[in-house]
Amino acid sequence: MKKPALSLILVAAALRAQSSHLTWSDYGGAPDSAQYSALTRINRSNVSKLRVAWTYSTGDTNKYFFNPLMAEGLVYVLAKNNSIVALDAATGKEVWVHPTGPNNTLITNRGLNYKDGRLIFAVNNQLQAIDAKTGKLIAGFGADLREGLGRDPKTIPLVQSTTPGKIFENLLILGSATNQEYDSAPGDIRAYDTRTGKLAWSFHTVPHPGEYGYDSWPKDAWKTVGGANAWGELTVDEKRGIVFVPTGSPKYNFYGADRLGANLFGDCLIALDARTGKRLWHFQMVHHDIWDYDNATAPKLLTIKHDGRVIDVVAQAGKMGFLWVFERETGKPVWPIEERPVPASDMPGEKAWPTQPFPTVPPPFARQKFTADDLNPYITDPAERSRFRDAMLSARNEGLYTPPGLRNTVQMPGNNGGANWANAAVEGDKGLIYVVSKDLPSMLKLEPDGTKAAALTGSPEEQGQFLFNQNCVKCHQTLPGAKRNREAIRNAIRTGNQTMPAFKDLTDNEVNQVASYLLNPSRAPAKTGQPDRYKSSFGFMIASNGLSAIKPPWTSLTAYDLNDGSIRWKIALGDAGDLRGTGTHYPKVGPVVTAGGIIFTGTRDRKVRAIDTDTGSIIWEAEVSQPMEGMPAIYEMNGKQYVVFCASGPNNPSKPTGTIHGEYVAFALPD
Ligand code: HEC
Incomplete structure (x- = not known):
């Protein structure tokens, strides 16, 4: 028998390391986005000895929340005005720098994809690849991500997500970040060939005529509406060849009169055949979303014992604070999910969906209600307190899924709360999942x-x-204006009339259009198919001292045992300024759990922590120079285990903006 070539052995070894969680060559650690490391050199007994092994300065004043990845003995990071930089994994010494463009270049900035000696990513809506050894651009590879969406590419300002996607075999599977507005691009899920960069398959998250879910929208909406996109994290079950896709809300986020219906596949967990893009099953968490309750956290793969059976499940954490658990192959809920009535909308043209699904088990990880009694005690100024109180008491506040309207509407968790990208880690074989929650209300x-x-x-x-x-x-x-001519109507609009204001903001063209309508209303049939548009300002409820309007904890970490759907422990994670044990404010904390019995986190309070997986107690803590968002990377090099954090967040209270130089910090045990 012929011996396999050495390079084949190496590739096989690398693949084994990846799927057994011994290295970190993927965003989220591995194709399954587990945020899990099987390495045990660093463990509960010695974690207190961790010290800084190396640091690498980002060399600029940008904010980064990049998940480093490790391959070929190099660690890849983003630094130096959005350049991709390769560092020696053991020493942190710079090996090469690949500039991606001027400082305002939009790049896949939460992580990169690695495949067969290439790093694959997107820059300004262009798919690109570079050689992982040299940083040199691979000529002839790539695609314009704005193409193939069934819309004029020139009308699409943004489609590229800042999350890198997932590799499966020779495919790079990508979601997208359409924008938040009316007239956004549709959120098609697409796969590109990792060798050529050519489009391999598309799945329409806003179904076309004849496709499943088409009737959950108005007839022609698929040509104009957008969103229902997967801007967050994807997960691949390599063994089954399934990609799990969490989708966000259809656009516009807060008003949906132009998209009446349940709006599949907005706010879904979709299981697709990773080779073909064919839908296997889906579950919709929010019907006709008007709250921006995206699914953004990677779906997590676990194996649990349930009713005497061992089953493979997929768990999805959401912004509403629910953890949804499904059988992986069928999408059957592991515990009952009930459709319950929710409040109606009072907006013209809007029809909020009459019911929404509520999981009965496991219990939610976020607070789902906010009343005037829950005001933050650390808002001490009496005038500000009563302003918040009055706003709360006069607002519409009927609990989860109260529809936004023309008056203030309380949203808890707010649309920037609950679980977001990077917020969950699993010990999949044990059925354990750790979910970070941000308890931040919004006022819509x-x-x-x-x-x-x-x-x-x-x-x-x-x-x-x-x-x-x-x-x-x-x-x-x-x-x-029935009896008037164009000039008189124009004058009325321009100058006002008794209590009628003068409309100075309308252009001449717009004034003429209004006059045309008033003179010939029959030419504008009552139903033009284009209802009025409304917008909501983003009203995160934050006091002048920078803290949330709600009482702490503001960030929590909840440990679930999905074998019985129970909460094992729950802690407030981090500090907020001088306030201890309140949970840090503004978290996008990405936990990473290890077989050494530790959860590592980095938070905005500039602290890295090791948390005991059994008890939730903090067993090690160190300070770094800058605030953190996102997750660390854990790998081994020359027999040594490293934990690398990207400490380059904004809002370092001790330093003025524009002076911050972030850094990557690698911790290891002393020799
Ligand atoms: C704040 C209330 C208010 C708003 C907003 C307002 N109007 Fe008026 N408008 C009035 C009042 C009051 C009068 C005077 C009483 C009347 O003639 O009905 C008036 C009069 C008019 C007249 C002359 C009366 C007639 O029937 O010929 C026209 C034309 C008119 N408005 C057009 C407009 C248009 C176009 C707009 C929007 C761009 C507008 N108005 C917005 C209150 C308003």
Whole structure:
């Protein structure tokens, strides 16, 4: 028998290391995004001896929250104005620098993909690859990610996610970050060939005619609506060839009169055949989302004992604070999920979905209600306290899934709360999952969005009708100006009339469009298919001292045992300024759990911590120079285990903005 070539043996060894969690050559550690390391050199008994092995300065004042990855003896990081930099994994010494463009270049900045000696990523909507040994661009590889979405690429400002995607065999599977607005691109899930960069398959998250879920939208919505995108993290079950895709809300986030229906596949967990993109199953967590309750955390793969059976499951943590658990191959919920009635919308044209799904087990990891009694005691200024109190008492506040309206509406967890990217880690074989939660409320309030009218297509009368509905209908229930000519109507709009204000912000063209409509209303049929547009300002409820309006804890870490769906322990994670044990504020904390019985985290309070997986107690803590977001990487090199953090976050209270130089910090045991 012929011996296999050495390079084949090496590739096989590397693959084994990856799937057995002995290295960190993937965002989230491995294709399964487990945020788990099987390495045990560092463990509960010696973690207190950890010290800094090396540091590498980012060399700029940018904020980074990059998950380093390790391959071929090198650690890859983002530094030096968004350059990809290769470091010696043992010493942190710079090996090469690959600039990606000017400082405002948009790059896959949470991590990179590694495959067969290449690093693959996107820069300004272009898929690219570089040689992992040299940092040299691979010519002829790539694709424009704005193409193939069924829309004019020139009309798509943004489609590239800052999360790198997932490699499966010779495919790179990508989600996208459409923007948050009306007229966003659709969130197709796509796979590209890792050798050529050519598109291999697409899955339409806004279904086209004839596709499953098409009838969960208005008839022609698929041509214009967007979102339902996977901007967060994907997970691959390599053995089964399944990619698990968590999707976000359809756009616009907070008002959906132009997309009435359940809006599949917005806010779903979708299981796709990783080779073909064919849908195997899906579950929708939020029907007709009008709260921006994206699924962003990587789906997590676990094996549990349930009712005497050993089953493989997939668990999804969400912004609402729920942890959803499904059988991996069928999508059958492991515990009952109940459709319960939720409050109705009072917005014109809007139809909030009458029910939403609620998991009965396991219990939520975030607080899901916020009343005036829960005000943060650390808001001490009496005037500010009563301002918050009054706002709370006069707001619509009927619990989870209260629809946003024209008056203040409390949202808890807010749309930037609950679990987000990087927020969960698993010991999959044991059925254990650790979820970080940010308990931050939002206040939503919709306002007419007149500014978008110019972008609408339609006759002058139709556009005029839109502007009239935005600006005038609240006073004029019947159309004014019936007996007037164009000039008189223009004058009325320009100069005002009794209590009618002068509309200085409307352009001449818009004034003419309104006049055209009032003179010929029949040319704008009542149903133009384009309802009014509303927008909500992002109202995170934050006090002038920078703290949340709600009482602590602001960040928590919850340990679940999914063998019985129970919470093993729960801790407040980190400090907020001088406040101890409140949980850090503004967390995007990515835990990483190890077979050494430790969870490593880095937080905005500039602390790295080791937490005992059994008890939740903190068994080691060290300070770094900058705040942190995202997750560390854990790997072994020359028999030594390293834990590398990206300490390059914003908001270091001790330093003025623009002076911060972040760094990558590697911890190891002394020789
Ligand atoms: C704050 C309330 C208010 C708003 C908003 C408002 N109007 Fe008026 N408008 C009035 C009042 C009051 C009058 C005077 C009483 C009347 O004639 O009905 C008036 C009069 C008019 C007239 C002359 C009366 C007529 O029937 O010929 C026109 C034309 C008119 N408005 C157009 C508009 C248009 C177009 C807009 C939006 C761009 C607008 N208005 C927004 C309150 C308003």
